Amino acid sequence: MRRLSIFIVTLISLILMGAPAAFAAAPSAQNDRTGWQPFEVVGFNPCYPEDVAITVQALFELKVMEDGSGGLHTVIQSQLRGTGVGSVTGAKYVVRDTAVYTETATTAGVVTFGVPITGMMISLDRDVPDLYYIIHFHLTFNAKGELTSEVGKFEFLCR
Numbered sequence: 001m002r003r004l005s006i007f008i009v010t011l012i013s014l015i016l017m018g019a020p021a022a023f024a025a026a027p028s029a030q031n032d033r034t035g036w037q038p039f040e041v042v043g044f045n046p047c048y049p050e051d052v053a054i055t056v057q058a059l060f061e062l063k064v065m066e067d068g069s070g071g072l073h074t075v076i077q078s079q080l081r082g083t084g085v086g087s088v089t090g091a092k093y094v095v096r097d098t099a100v101y102t103e104t105a106t107t108a109g110v111v112t113f114g115v116p117i118t119g120m121m122i123s124l125d126r127d128v129p130d131l132y133y134i135i136h137f138h139l140t141f142n143a144k145g146e147l148t149s150e151v152g153k154f155e156f157l158c159r
Contacts, residue, residue, distance in 0.1 A: 035060065043084065043095070045121055047129040047158030052121065054095055056082035069107055076101040084121070091125035109143025114151075132157040 061077045084093035097119030117135040140149035
């Protein structure tokens with residue numbers, strides 16, 4: 001479970017890497033950046049405890065928009081698709097993952113952001129269970145930087 005958490009944190013970090021560059025856009029402009037990015041990572045299947053060496057193609061889409069009142073809206077969408085091989089069983093996996101990171105910063109200093117992530121690691125070996133996961137969280141901070149709202153859901157299913 002800890003390794004899966006590390007994988008998810010790494011995934012979110014990769015998604016967020018493109019966000020700071022978007023703030024250089026001119027006010028009231030929409031900034032789009034897309035592209036497939038290949039990378040390799042070691043995931044973990046807690047349904048059949050083993051590391052999985054994964055080769056992934058990731059599509060990222062970044063949009064930054066300013067509203068009429070000066071608030072800033074950021075949306076980062078990612079789709080991952082890839083294949084993997086289990087270190088213990090040698091089972092082959094098909095990997096899919098989708099995430100949409102959204103953030104809104106108002107001129108009053110209120111910031112909200114959230115990320116729903118859904119994904120799966122499907123084993124092509126009938127003896128190794130598949131992993132499905134759903135992760136949703138939403139946070140709101142006031143102008144002082146204090147957390148005022150928090151929602152979190154972490155669900156892992158083995159089938």
